[in-house]
Amino acid sequence: MRINLDINGEIRELDVEPRTSLLDCLRDHVGLTGAHTGCEHGVCGACTVLFDGVAVRSCLMFAPQAEGSKITTIEGVTPGPGEMSVIQDAFCETHGMQCGYCTPAMVLVAHALLIDNPNPSRDDIVDAISGNICRCTGYAQIIDAIALAAERLRGANRPVELTK
Amino acid sequence: MKAAPFEYSRPADIDEACAMLAADENARLIAGGQTLVPMMAMRLARPTRLVDINRIAGLSYIRQDGDAIAIGATTRQCDLERSATIARDIPLMAKAIPWIGHAATRARGTIGGSLVNADPAAEQALIAVTLDAVLNYREDKKTIEIAAGEFFVGAMVTSLPSTACLTGLKIPVWHGDRIGTGFHEVNARRSDFAFVSSAVQVQLDADGTCKRIAIGAGAATDFPMRLTSAEQQLVGSKLDAAKVKDVVTEALADIEALDDLHATAAYRKRVAVSMACRAVADARASALGEKLHAH
Numbered sequence: 287m288r289i290n291l292d293i294n295g296e297i298r299e300l301d302v303e304p305r306t307s308l309l310d311c312l313r314d315h316v317g318l319t320g321a322h323t324g325c326e327h328g329v330c331g332a333c334t335v336l337f338d339g340v341a342v343r344s345c346l347m348f349a350p351q352a353e354g355s356k357i358t359t360i361e362g363v364t365p366g367p368g369e370m371s372v373i374q375d376a377f378c379e380t381h382g383m384q385c386g387y388c389t390p391a392m393v394l395v396a397h398a399l400l401i402d403n404p405n406p407s408r409d410d411i412v413d414a415i416s417g418n419i420c421r422c423t424g425y426a427q428i429i430d431a432i433a434l435a436a437e438r439l440r441g442a443n444r445p446v447e448l449t450k
Numbered sequence: 451m452k453a454a455p456f457e458y459s460r461p462a463d464i465d466e467a468c469a470m471l472a473a474d475e476n477a478r479l480i481a482g483g484q485t486l487v488p489m490m491a492m493r494l495a496r497p498t499r500l501v502d503i504n505r506i507a508g509l510s511y512i513r514q515d516g517d518a519i520a521i522g523a524t525t526r527q528c529d530l531e532r533s534a535t536i537a538r539d540i541p542l543m544a545k546a547i548p549w550i551g552h553a554a555t556r557a558r559g560t561i562g563g564s565l566v567n568a569d570p571a572a573e574q575a576l577i578a579v580t581l582d583a584v585l586n587y588r589e590d591k592k593t594i595e596i597a598a599g600e601f602f603v604g605a606m607v608t609s610l611p612s613t614a615c616l617t618g619l620k621i622p623v624w625h626g627d628r629i630g631t632g633f634h635e636v637n638a639r640r641s642d643f644a645f646v647s648s649a650v651q652v653q654l655d656a657d658g659t660c661k662r663i664a665i666g667a668g669a670a671t672d673f674p675m676r677l678t679s680a681e682q683q684l685v686g687s688k689l690d691a692a693k694v695k696d697v698v699t700e701a702l703a704d705i706e707a708l709d710d711l712h713a714t715a716a717y718r719k720r721v722a723v724s725m726a727c728r729a730v731a732d733a734r735a736s737a738l739g740e741k742l743h744a745h
Contacts, residue, residue, distance in 0.1 A: 287458065303455065304455075304456060304457065304458035304500070305452065305453040305454065305455050305456055305490075307452075307453075307487075307491075310452075325451075326451035326452075326491050327451060327488035327491050327492060328484060328487070328488045328555065331552075331554065334554060337557070337558075340528070340557045341553065341554045341557060342554050342557050342558050343554050343555065343558075345487070345491070346483055346484055346487045346488065346555070346558065347483060347487065347558065348453075348458070348483075348487070348500070350458050350502075351480075351483070351502060351504065395553075395554070398553075413553070413640075414553060416552060416640045416641060417551075417552025417553060417554050417555070417641070
C-alpha cells in the first residue's frame with residue numbers, strides 16, 4: 287500500500303506491504319540505517335525513533351500506522367552534514383559509547399527527555415534510558431553524556447533542536 | 451521476527467470496526483500495538499486483517515462524568531501519566547502508571563489495549579478492579595457496560611465478545627478528606643512484567659479509623675483480585691500493622707498463584723502478602739499526611 291511519511295522534515299511517498307514495520311521501512315525503503323534492528327519485539331530499544339517528537343519503538347509499529355506523522359531518526363538531529371548535535375557531542379566527550387549499537391537510540395531518548403525536562407536529575411536520566419539496553423558501557427558514561435548535554439543546552443539558553 | 455502478511459484497514463468509526471471483526475473471525479483490532487505487534491513478530495498471533503482504531507475520533511479522552519472520571523479506550527498511557535485530572539481524582543492510577551512498561555511503550559500503549567489484553571501482570575487491570583471501574587464496549591451497534599470485576603475471567607482472557615470493541619471506562623472518584631493510596635510491585639528489572647503487585651486506596655475518619663478501603667492484588671493470580679474479606683475486617687480498625695498482616699494473609703491463603711521460571715507460586719503468595727501490607731501502610735500514611743497538612 288502507498289503511504290506518506292514525514293521523515294526528518296522531508297515528505298516521502300512509499301509503497302510498502304502492511305506488515306512492514308516502521309523500522310524496516312526506514313532502513314530498507316528509505317535507506318536510513320541509523321535506527322538499529324535489535325530484538326524486533328520491543329525489548330532492547332535500539333530501534334527508537336521520535337514519533338511526533340516522542341520516543342517510540344519503530345519495531346512496534348507497522349509503517350501504515352505512521353501515515354502523516356512526523357518521524358525523526360538519528361540522521362535528523364544533526365544541524366548540518368558532518369556536524370553533530372550538542373547531545374551527540376556530549377556522547378563523544380564522555381565516551382558515552384563503545385560499539386555504538388545502542389547509541390542512536392540513546393541520543394534520541396536524550397533528545398526526547400531534554401525537550402520535556404531541560405534540567406533532569408540523575409534519576410530522571412536513568413529513568414529515561416531504562417528502556418534501552420547497552421551491553422558495553424555499564425551506562426555510567428551515557429548518563430554523564432546526557433547530564434553534560436543538558437548543562438550545555440541550559441547554558442546556551444536554547445531549546446533542543448530536532449530537525450534542520 | 452517479521453509478522454506474517456495481513457490486510458490493513460482504518461475504519462471511520464466503532465461500528466464499522468465491529469463490522470470488520472464480524473466479517474472475518476481472524477481479524478484483530480490494533481490500538482497501541484505494544485503487545486500485539488511483538489506477538490505478530492514472533493508469529494504467536496497471525497491475524498488476517500488488522501483493524502486500526504487509533505484514528506477513530508472520540509475514543510481518546512479523560513473527562514469528568516458525574517461522580518466518575520471517564521477515559522477513552524485509545525487514551526495513551528503517557529497521556530494518563532501527564533493528566534492533572536488523573537493526578538487529582540484517580541491518584542492510585544497516577545501512582546501505578548510509571549510502572550507500566552517504559553516511557554517509549556507508554557507513548558503508544560493505550561489503556562483499552564491493556565485491559566482487553568488482560569495480562570495477569572498488567573497494572574491498569576489491577577487499578578480497574580481495585581477502584582470498581584465500569585467498562586463500556588460497543589457490539590452490534592449497542593453500547594454495553596460491564597464491571598471490571600466481571601470483565602477479567604482468566605489469564606489473557608476477558609468476557610469481551612469477539613466482535614465487540616472496548617470504547618472506554620469510568621472510574622468512580624472517592625470524595626472527602628483523608629484519602630490515601632499505596633502501590634507496590636516486584637519485578638526483575640525496572641518496568642518489567644510484575645511478579646506481584648498490590649494497589650490500595652483508603653479513607654480514614656478524623657481519628658484515623660479506616661472508613662473505607664479497597665485492596666487489590668495483581669500478577670500473583672490469573673487476573674487481578676480484590677481482597678474483599680480483608681477489606682471488610684479492616685473497616686472500623688486503625689489499620690494496625692499486625693492486624694493488616696493477619697487479614698491479608700488469610701485473604702490470600704487459598705489463592706492459586708501463578709508459577710513459572712521467574713517466580714514460584716510459593717514466592718508469589720508470600721510476597722503478595724508483603725506487597726499488600728506495604729501498600730496498606732503507604733495508603734494509611736498518605737491519608738494521615740493529608741490530615742496533618744489540612745491542620
